[in-house]
Amino acid sequence: MQINTENNQTALRNLEIATGETISDCYQCGKCTAGCPASMDPSPSLLIHLLKLGLFNQAISAESVWDCMSCLTCSERCPKNVNPAAIIEGLKRIHLNNMDSEINLHSLGQEFLAHSTQQAVVSGFRKFV
Amino acid sequence: MPEKMTHIPYYPGCTLKSKALGYERSAKDCARVIGFEMHDIEKWNCCGASFPLTKDNLMGLAAPTNILVEAEQHCTERKIDAQLITLCSFCYNTLKRTDFAFKEDPGKLKTLNEFLDRKYHGNVKVTHYLEYLRDVIGFDNLSKMVKTDLSHLRVAPYYGCLLLKPEKELGLDDPEEPVILHDFLDALGCQVVDFPGQVDCCGAYLIMRNPDKVLELSHKILDEAAEYGAQTLVTACPLCQSNLDQSEVVRGEMPILYFTQLLAIALGLETEHHQFDTHCVDPKSIVASCQKFKECANAK
Amino acid sequence: MLNEQIAMVGDRTIPPKDARFIPIFIMGQEYKVPETLTIIKAMEYAGYQFKRGCGCRGGICGACGTFYRIQGDHNLYTGLACQTVVQSGMVLAQIPFFPANRADHVDLHVAKMPPDERIATLYPEIFKCVACGTCTRTCPMGIDVMNYIALFKRGDILEGAKESFDCIMCGLCVVRCPANISQMKVAMAARRLAATQLVPRSEVTKNRAQLVREGRYEPMLEKLGQMDTEALKEIYVSREREPNLSEPGEWMPQDQSHL
Known part of the structure; x- marks a missing residue:
């Protein structure tokens, strides 16, 4: 107990x-x-x-x-x-x-940022950063 | 073709102007054939993609409110019914839920109007392209416009999450057993593959934090669709398309199409600029097989 | 009461004879200054000397961005200190500098990445924009800052670069952004990308640059270098000039040996 x-x-x-x-x-x-x-x-x-x-x-x-x-x-x-x-x-x-974000913005790879859809990045930023 | 096109204000959303251009172009081309013209609203910003789930997060409503204001102005200037058509599930979800939140709690609308120093009157009816086809055009009428024989094609409809949930606020269809895409595909004359994963989540924005999880979830959906004999899968969301498409490269060879791309094929339109070539899994074979049937039919 | 004879340093502020004196607040301290002055002149009148936070005095350099409130008004206003006339009860805060994130775009020109992806990788924070519109309301140049950020988000770099063209880099939008975006730096990168990759290249400029590189003008420069001041003055004064309102491509100089 x-x-x-x-x-x-x-x-x-x-x-x-x-x-x-x-x-x-x-x-x-x-x-x-x-x-x-x-x-x-x-x-x-x-x-x-x-x-x-x-x-x-x-x-x-x-x-x-x-x-x-x-x-x-x-x-x-x-x-x-x-x-x-x-x-x-x-x-x-x-x-x-x-200010305790889950993702460090600059650890996201260039590859990801360049090629992922905007909605993924925007939502991700709303939820993780 | 009708003589006068119905003027429909349209909110594109960021992704449809860049990564999912094919979705927008095919939708606009089809609309013209079906009898309505989608006009971009003059000034628009990103809708914020995810609707803020916590009730106190009014800041998250600022972006969609700006868009609703613009849409309302667009319609007032042209003296047409205030409505807004969308293609992307995320935009649809965010805009419609924002409008609903204002109807439920006018205090929120007042606060936001004061904050943004603009005036939204709460009149805009947010519609999804599919919803418009179903409720205004009618799938029966749509089926009469089909010019390509798709009867050989086994297509799996994939709804995803945000097109349907929450049902109370969106009211598009049943969130567990939806039929709207089924009916749409039926109208096009293809074989509908009813598979269990059609409303499962593809992993969405988790692609940012945990891509492996997205791969796993997408694989599950694609495996199920393939198991039920689908040759291709159609979706209404650019993020679902991108997640599934990227997983499919690793898994197999099933092309992931936007429903409007298939609609464009069915209506017998020129599909060269619909960006089929930007998909990870090349839908060339699917597109080619359809054209062949069309030629056969014409020859007869 | 300050005497209007008191040192009028800086740019020779001479208030009109019958000017009224109005109270303004600089760093919370009240000063009485003559009306009709701009903020910068009023501050100099009050005894401040500018070594930084003041540049062209013509509304272009962006060094004198200022936030102010009027006593009893909850709104926060912005303006350039060299362009805004003081009002009674103005409470001032000069923002000569504010930290802004400037991404490292050394490889801007060599990168093969398309401009929209380049902006997304250099400044991913633009995707945190909530479209609150504070930046647009803040901009002393009346630029729709929120709109150009929205354009960058959807990958329309050229339109965004055009929208942001009037930016003077005062940085007041950066101060106010709740999403910690450095709008002016993003726009600067976008304008550079647009200029290098998106705007059609002019054939004329290209050809002329080629001539320069080939050394076409070296002998002429050398000749000028050897002339004395008087001779230089003479050829400068007697040079042929294009009439002010001539149509592009219509006018040509008599002496075409230097073209």
């Missing part, structure tokens, strides 16, 4: 306000995880579970938040109308707002 010693109620509330989602609505059916094409690990439902337990730091430091590609499968299938993709993006944005 794990005892939660973190006190992150404020952070959690801020995340709920930012994303406009009610995290406590989730009843852990796991449909989001089942449908996730990115096979996120920790999975979307586990991330939400961590948030519900108040283990905010664990959720935000999970590597898998960066694996999400906002395909919205989870959001579409959620029976409780929770939007896991939005919550994951909320977690990403906390990193990005602290």
Whole structure:
């Protein structure tokens, strides 16, 4: 058994306000995880579970938040109308707002920047930089 | 051909002006034959590609709002119904969801109008090219315009994510079991390959962080399509096209086409400037096979 | 109250006799300056001397970019200090320099990459633009900065280069960009690329450059070099001149031996 010693109620509330989602609505059916094409690990439902337990730091430091590609499968299938993709993006944005970007712009190869479609670069920059 | 073309304001999006020129050109050429003319709106910027999922991120709505304002002005000046047609799934998704967000929460619109110092009245109806074909032209009418015999071609429709999701806001089709591309292909007279991967994600912008993952996901989609006997796969999104095409080079030889490129072939148009040659997997054989059938039919 | 006789250094500011004195704020400090002066002259009137942050005084060099607010107005205004007339209650901040990212484009001319891809690789940060339009509202030259960034994003380098042509590199857009783009540097690279790769090359210029390279003008230069000042003055004054309004290609000099 794990005892939660973190006190992150404020952070959690801020995340709920930012994303406009009610995290406590989730009843852990796991449909989001089942449908996730990115096979996120920790999975979307586990991330939400961590948030519900108040283990905010664990959720935000999970590597898998960066694996999400906002395909919205989870959001579409959620029976409780929770939007896991939005919550994951909320977690990403906390990193990005602290200037803690996932991708170093100049580590992207010339080859990639020259030949990839603009929508890939623009979306990538919105989500990772 | 109708005497007067319907004037439809069109938002191209960045990719369609450079990496996916063939998509835009084929769409515009087809539109002219079908009876409407797509006019670029005068001034436009990138739509931001991904709609901001967090509700407080109003900055992400600035770009699409600018575009909606321009579209509205374009229509007001010409005294036509305020609408905007798009081709790229990302642009369609972003613009339509932005418009929806304003309808849902007029406060957001007020804030953005004040911030941008412009006035969007919330009147623009954002339409996808496919949606226009289905709802205004009608697939039945479209099938009557087909001039090329495509009955030998087994085509897999690939929808991707952002064309359909979220259904509540886009309302184009069912996100799990869509039929719009199926019906479209049916109208063209080709054999539709219904395969399970048609709404799976190709990996999208993950190409920037984890290209291997994109390769894996795209392979899965392409494998499924091939397993169900598809000769080619059509899509409506330049990013899906690019991801799938680049994976297909490693995997096999199935060309990935834009649905409008196939439409142009079906309508018997000149396809030389539709940039088939920029695809990684050369669709030459597909294009050639169709032309042959057309000639046969004409000979008869 | 400052006396209007006080040292009027710099560019000999002489305020009109009956000029009213209005308050302006420089670095938060209030000064009373005569109205009708430009910001730069008003600051010199107040005792500042410019060693940097001032150049041509003609609205072209871009050294004197200025942000200001008017007291009681929430808007932030921009202007060139040499072109903007002071207003009562103006709170000024001079931005003579602001750090901007200049990508290394040494290989600009030799690169085989097409211009649009070149811009995308040199300045990928343009794809972070959110189209907030702040840059356009900031530009003291009235350039639609956001539009040229949008044009670069979609790969239309030539149009973007044209759109940005009036840029004087004051850098005020760079100060305000929430996406940390250095718009003016991107536009400069684009104009260079457009000029070298996209604009049609002029045959006339090419031929003339060839003549120069072949040494056609060396003897003439040498001859000039040997002349004394008076003789130079004389041939300068007596030179044939193209009439101001002649049509291109219509006028030719009498003496064509130097062409």
